Amino acid sequence: MKNLLKTSLFLLLLFGSTAQAALTIEITQGVEGALPIAVVPFGWSGDTGTAPVNVAAIISADLSRSGRFEPLADSDLVAHPTDAKQVLFHNWRMVNVDNLVIGKISQTTPGQYTVQFQLIDILRGKQIAAYSFPAAHKDMRRVAHHIADLVYEELTGERGAFNTRVAYITTSGPVSNRRYTLVVADSDGYHPQTILTSKQPLMSPSWSPDAKQIAYVSFEKKTAEIYVQDVLTGSRRKLASFKGINGAPRWSPDGRRLVLTLSRDGNPEIYTMDLKSKALNRLTTNSAIDTEPCWSPDGTSIVFTSSRGGSPQLYRMSSAGGKATRLTFDGKYNADADFSPDGRKLAMVHRESGGYRIAVLDLESGALRVLTDGQQDESPSFSPNGSIIIYATGEGSREVLAAVSVDGRFRQRLSLQAGNVREPSWSPFDKQ
Amino acid sequence: MKLSIYRLVTVVLIAVLAGCSSKGGTKDGAAIEDRGTSAGDGAVTSGLGSGASFESYLMDNPDSPLQSRVIYFEYDSAEITGADIDLLNAHAGYLGANPGQRITLEGHTDERGSREYNIALGERRAVSVQRILELNGVSSSQVTIVSYGEEKPAADGNSEPAWRLSRRVEIIYQ
Numbered sequence: 001m002k003n004l005l006k007t008s009l010f011l012l013l014l015f016g017s018t019a020q021a022a023l024t025i026e027i028t029q030g031v032e033g034a035l036p037i038a039v040v041p042f043g044w045s046g047d048t049g050t051a052p053v054n055v056a057a058i059i060s061a062d063l064s065r066s067g068r069f070e071p072l073a074d075s076d077l078v079a080h081p082t083d084a085k086q087v088l089f090h091n092w093r094m095v096n097v098d099n100l101v102i103g104k105i106s107q108t109t110p111g112q113y114t115v116q117f118q119l120i121d122i123l124r125g126k127q128i129a130a131y132s133f134p135a136a137h138k139d140m141r142r143v144a145h146h147i148a149d150l151v152y153e154e155l156t157g158e159r160g161a162f163n164t165r166v167a168y169i170t171t172s173g174p175v176s177n178r179r180y181t182l183v184v185a186d187s188d189g190y191h192p193q194t195i196l197t198s199k200q201p202l203m204s205p206s207w208s209p210d211a212k213q214i215a216y217v218s219f220e221k222k223t224a225e226i227y228v229q230d231v232l233t234g235s236r237r238k239l240a241s242f243k244g245i246n247g248a249p250r251w252s253p254d255g256r257r258l259v260l261t262l263s264r265d266g267n268p269e270i271y272t273m274d275l276k277s278k279a280l281n282r283l284t285t286n287s288a289i290d291t292e293p294c295w296s297p298d299g300t301s302i303v304f305t306s307s308r309g310g311s312p313q314l315y316r317m318s319s320a321g322g323k324a325t326r327l328t329f330d331g332k333y334n335a336d337a338d339f340s341p342d343g344r345k346l347a348m349v350h351r352e353s354g355g356y357r358i359a360v361l362d363l364e365s366g367a368l369r370v371l372t373d374g375q376q377d378e379s380p381s382f383s384p385n386g387s388i389i390i391y392a393t394g395e396g397s398r399e400v401l402a403a404v405s406v407d408g409r410f411r412q413r414l415s416l417q418a419g420n421v422r423e424p425s426w427s428p429f430d431k432q
Numbered sequence: 433m434k435l436s437i438y439r440l441v442t443v444v445l446i447a448v449l450a451g452c453s454s455k456g457g458t459k460d461g462a463a464i465e466d467r468g469t470s471a472g473d474g475a476v477t478s479g480l481g482s483g484a485s486f487e488s489y490l491m492d493n494p495d496s497p498l499q500s501r502v503i504y505f506e507y508d509s510a511e512i513t514g515a516d517i518d519l520l521n522a523h524a525g526y527l528g529a530n531p532g533q534r535i536t537l538e539g540h541t542d543e544r545g546s547r548e549y550n551i552a553l554g555e556r557r558a559v560s561v562q563r564i565l566e567l568n569g570v571s572s573s574q575v576t577i578v579s580y581g582e583e584k585p586a587a588d589g590n591s592e593p594a595w596r597l598s599r600r601v602e603i604i605y606q
Contacts, residue, residue, distance in 0.1 A: 201583035203547055223578050224551065245555055245579060248548040261548060268552040289552040305549055311508070312549055336546035349546045356544060375590060378546055397588065423547070 034070035034410075035155065037063060038092065039101040041074070042117070043082030046107030053140035055115060055147070059101060061188060062148035062162040065403065066387060067410025069152075072097060084118050084127045092122045101151055112136055115143050119151055129154050141190060161385040162187060165427040167205040167214055168401060172419030182216060184231060187383070187426065189401075189414045195234060203423065206250050211427045215239070215249040215258060226260060228275070239273065248292050252319075253299045259283075259319075261291040270304055272319070283321035292336050295319065297343040303327065305335040314348060314361070328361065330368045336379065340386045345406070347380035347389050358391050360406060371408040381426045382406075390414075390424045490526055491605070497522040501603040503561055504596065507542070510556035517564060523603060524568030531571060536604040537561050539579040540586070542595035547581055554579035561601045 039060040044051040063069035078091045082104045092100060103117030112134065119129040129150060135143045142163060149160030164187045173179045180202045185192040196202065200219035207214055208228075215228045224246045229236035240246040244263035251258060258273045262280075270283045270293045284290040288308035295302055296319075303316045306324065312335045315324040328334035333351035340347070343363075350359035350368070355375035361368050374393040381390050386406065393402045395413065399420035404411045414421075490496045501523075503516045512520070527533055539554030558577045566572060587594040 201580065203551075203581075203583065219580070219583070244577065245551055247551050261552070263552070263555060268555065289549065289556065291552050292546060292548045305546070307549075312545070333545065335549050351545070376544060394590070397590075 034068055035099070036072065036097050037069050037099045037101065037151075037155075038072040038077060038095075038097045039063065040077060040080055040082070040103075042102070042115075043104040044106070046105070046113070047110065051105045052113070052137050053105075053144065055103065055105060055117075055140065055144040056101070058141060058144035058188070059148045059151065062145060062160075063152065065188070065410075065412055066152060066160075066162075067405030067407070068156055068387070084120060084130075087120055089122055089125045097122055099151075099155060101147070103147075108134070113140070115140070115147075117147050119154055141186065145186070145188070158387065159385045159429070161383040161387070161426075161429070164384055164429065165211070166381075166390060166401075166424050167207065167427065168424040169202050169205065169422050170419050171399075171422070182214070184214075184427075195229065195231065204248055205423060205425045207425055207427045208251050209253055209255045209428055211430055214425075215251065217247050217249070226258075228258075239275070239278065244268075245291075250294050252295050253297055259293040259295055259302055261293065270302065270321075281321070283317065283319075284324070286324075294337045294339055294346075296339055297341055303337045303339065303346060305337070314346065327363070328368070329366075330359075334359075338380050338382055338389075340382050340406075341384055342386055345386075347382060347391075349378050349380065358389060358404065360389070369408065371404045371406075372402070372411070374402075377402075379423045381424050383426050384429045390426055392422045392424060498526055501605075503557075503601045503603075505557055505599040505601075507544075507595075507599065508553070510553065510560045512560050512564060520561060520564045521568055524565045524570050527565065527574055528569035531574065534574050534576070534606040536576045536578060536606065538584075538602040538604060539577065539581075540584060540598055540600050540602070541582045542598040543582045543585055543590075544595065545582075547583070550581035551579050552581075554581045557599075557601045561603070 039056045041056045042051065060071040064071050072095065076095065078095055079088065081087045081102050087100060100120040100122055101117060102120065103115065106114050108114055114132060115135055116132040118127050121128045131150065133143050145163040148162040152158065152160035165184055166187050167182065167184050170181045170183055171178060178199060180198045180200065181194045182196040182202050182205055183192045183194050198218060198220050200222065203217040205214050205216045212232065213228050213230055215226060217224050218227055225238055226240040226246045226249050227236045227238050239258065240260060240262065242262050242264035245261055245268055247261040249258045249260045256275055258275060260271055260273060261268050262271050267287055268289050268291050270290050272281045272283060283302065286306065286308045288306055290304055290306045292305040293302050300319055301316050302319050303314055305312050306315045309326060311332045314327040314334050314337050316327055317324040331351055334348050336349045338347045345363060346361045348359055348361065349356050350370060352370065356377055357370050357374065358372045358377045358380045359368050359370045371389065377391055377393045379392045388403050388405055390401060390403045392399060399422050401414040401421050401424050402411060403414065490498050497519060500519055503512060527535065537558040539558035541550040541553050555577060558579060562575050562577060565575065586597040586600060
């Protein structure tokens with residue numbers, strides 16, 4: 001990739017053409033390296049000395065975190081344009097930057113701003129996108145994420161997932177006085193909002209397809225129960241408190257049912273529940289442990305963990321139940337599956353000799369690829385555009401979250417919280 | 433060896449209870465004499481009719497087998513080993529004689545592996561304990577089962593010494 005870039009730059013300089021390049025760099029699925037990009041600190045005009053939010057820094061961090069881009073460090077920026085007219089393409093080509101993100105923030109009234117940005121294609125020497133957004137102070141981070149989404153989509157052809165949220169569980173306090181919370185935060189970890197606090201364990205948060213509700217398991221009554229809670233209002237209803245296990249809730253793609261684990265019939269089995277009528281349909285009838293169900297994005301099948309083969313492995317059955325086909329054959333422990341949004345891959349917890357890692361199974365080829373190298377990596381969750389997996393890992397004695405790109409090249413740790421963080425669940429795209 | 437004496441002691445104590453009138457906790461026979469000192473120190477003179485003395489011996493005496501209320505397990509296993517079966521028999525004896533006494537069996541795992549699978553494994557372990565108790569005369573109405581999976585480890589640490597302590601079922605007398 002870098003050689004191709006250098007060759008094309010040489011050719012451009014040789015023929016002196018800036019308006020129409022002889023070569024077009026296309027971004028394909030199999031791109032080798034991260035795309036070099038420069039995100040220049042946005043200009044500012046307003047009452048205070050600096051802008052209320054460093055929009056460029058948020059955009060840069062988002063693009064970097066995707067693993068697809070390599071933003072230039074601020075200290076390496078050759079200039080600080082805030083408008084396309086100020087851009088000297090020659091200077092940016094010299095530092096091998098393909099694209100430039102520049103912009104301006106201006107205050108309109110106290111607490112209200114306009115954010116303008118332009119995406120510049122350095123090689124072709126022209127602006128390829130320009131947007132302007134009004135934003136109140138509280139919306140600035142969301143606008144920055146939205147700009148990152150637009151840049152990402154323009155340059156990769158894929159939808160960006162920066163303007164999304166993550167739910168997770170935290171634990172803190174001494175054993176005698178534990179505190180568990182369910183938190184919803186921006187997908188970069190900012191703006192954490194606690195939506196539930198409990199003295200007893202909370203588990204298995206799962207977003208509804210419209211990103212408006214979260215199902216979870218709560219032990220507040222000293223036994224496992226499943227609740228569904230409205231994220232905006234905080235109101236919730238109890239959906240399952242049968243005898244035994246009530247666990248592992250996940251939504252159907254149409255939002256009408258939950259698939260879950262119940263042991264009310266004497267053994268952990270997979271059931272679906274209609275959310276309106278609460279009618280149950282039992283899907284498994286095996287005396288082994290059957291749990292951790294996950295609905296395929298097309299709604300036709302359910303993947304789950306079963307010990308029916310002697311140790312935990314992933315199996316797939318129709319969403320109406322029936323015969324289950326085994327999916328995993330590498331290693332003795334494969335569990336806790338999450339479908340990629342395109343339905344082609346499964347992320348899972350996979351045990352190797354060194355520990356429990358996150359792996360991705362390609363359902364078509366059957367190839368398994370291990371993406372992480374921790375000792376107790378768990379709870380994988382795909383981003384809604386399928387390009388990143390967020391998961392829980394350990395850092396010393398602390399539990400923290402981390403993210404890895406699906407090709408495994410790029411990893412990042414997220415630990416903005418004090419205490420321990422676990423069980424991340426990435427929200428779907430906002431349907432608004 | 434030690435635990436089968438527990439069983440013998442319990443059986444004898446139950447026989448004593450059955451055989452006694454309203455007198456305080458008497459001791460009987462050579463079997464108890466092995467444990468006589470502590471029993472003697474803990475002797476209570478209140479009437480048996482209230483049931484208090486027998487219960488308080490078994491419940492409060494630090495040497496009573498019933499003070500041992502945790503069963504441990506091997507990795508990924510819900511199998512109960514021989515010595516623990518004896519211990520459970522002691523508990524079953526007490527519970528059988530006290531049908532109003534209820535217990536909760538809490539199942540737990542160590543922190544490795546996925547959480548919901550561990551909830552199921554913890555329940556498996558509690559069910560194994562329940563089965564042995566019921567085989568020995570405990571009514572299912574006396575037993576409640578809860579699994580916490582890996583959510584309430586017994587010890588902190590990322591190695592076998594800590595994990596071993598977490599793979600357990602706790603017998604909680606209500």
